[in-house]
Amino acid sequence: MKPAPFKYVAASCLQHALLLKAEHGEEAKFLAGGQSLLPTMNFRLARPALVIDINGIEELAGIHPLDGGTGVGALTRYRALQRDAVFAQGFPLIAEALPHIAHPQIRNRGTIGGNLSHADPASELPAIMVALRARLRAQAAKQQRWIAASDFFKGALTTDLRSDEMLVEIDLPPAKPRTGSGFMEIARRRGDFAIAGAAAMLTLGEGDKCIDIRLAFCGIGETPVDASSAAGALIGHRPTEAAIRDIAASVQTMIDPGGNVHATADYQRHVVGVMAERALQTACQRARHGH
Known part of the structure; x- marks a missing residue:
């Protein structure tokens, strides 16, 4: 299987990626881990005219404090979440689910943002985000907005993201005592x-x-x-x-x-x-x- 012809651009920064998305809209797709996008392209279920590689945008990866909770960059890979003992202790629901996600090779490349943006109804993380009452930050070239996980998933492989937006961050609220x-x-x-x-x-x-x-x-x-x-x-x-x-x-x-x-x-x-x-x-x- 081979994808339909497309143009490839490696984004130099977040703003570069967002400007390209604003220009090309639905014709452009972001490439992070590629574990969801590339199979759909190979089967020609997805035919983007432009693939925007965001792997070089370091600011999109990592775990950090956020408004009393924990922020996870959309480019953070499953393996990073699995190997972070502090994160696993704070969010045992995610830690317990991660080993069920595909296989180690895929967890080495797959990203949390790519998973949630793909919105596969059989995937574990969307349901977990709903259970955790997570918020997701969508960013466009000139504005951003927060979306509750319960409002983010609209249908099979369909989210509330607009044609010029990228999911850039997930906000996980801290668990209450007991x-x-x-x-x-x-x-x-x-x-x-x-x-x-x-x-x-x-x-x-x-x-x-x-x-x-x-x-x-x-x-x-x-x-x-x-x-x-x-x-x-x-x-x-x-x-x-x-x-x-x-x-x-x-x-x-x-x-x-x-x-x-x-x-x-x-x-x-x-x-x-x-x-x-x-x-x-x-x-x-x-x-x-x-x-």
Whole structure:
């Protein structure tokens, strides 16, 4: 497979990349890790007239403090997130999910910004961003804006990014005290796209009563599925096994998986219930024990 003919430009700086994007709009694509873009170009599902290589823009990579939380540059590679012990301690939900993303060779090149901009509904990180209540910074040549993760993903391979914008940064808010998380997914083989995946966050207050809860899924819709409203019934109550089991059953009734070549809709609905229960149980145990 070979891509359709295209022009290649290595951007010298962020402003250079954004000016090129403003000039060419939808005809231009940014090249970071290339783990999502190049396969779609080779299959001619994407036919950009211009590929803008942003790998030389060092300011787009790295982890740094941001407004009381943590900022992650869009060009930060999965391997950098995996190898940063401080980041893993602060965001265990991401750390737990990273080994499930493809294979080491892809994690060496793939970037967090490229993943989120590609918006594959089977990908783990979009659902995790929704569960974490992350914000994403989109920048154009003359302006920028922040987009809530819950508003960023509009459909399969479709985001809220405008034709002249680039995703440049992700803002991850700090977890509240006594917050636990849990992530799990099921795939045909290790590293394959998820048939379904679940990301849970749970915060306990006085008397071990739940004061905040988040639950999101990947692989069962055209966007990450936020089921936090169903899980919200637990707020103000102690998260007993029976209560968590009831939430999992409620989630099964609210989702509408489409099925795919690897799993029927009924199978996806079943495993989502199982994973919701297990992820919430894990998050609850970690919240109680402080890890």
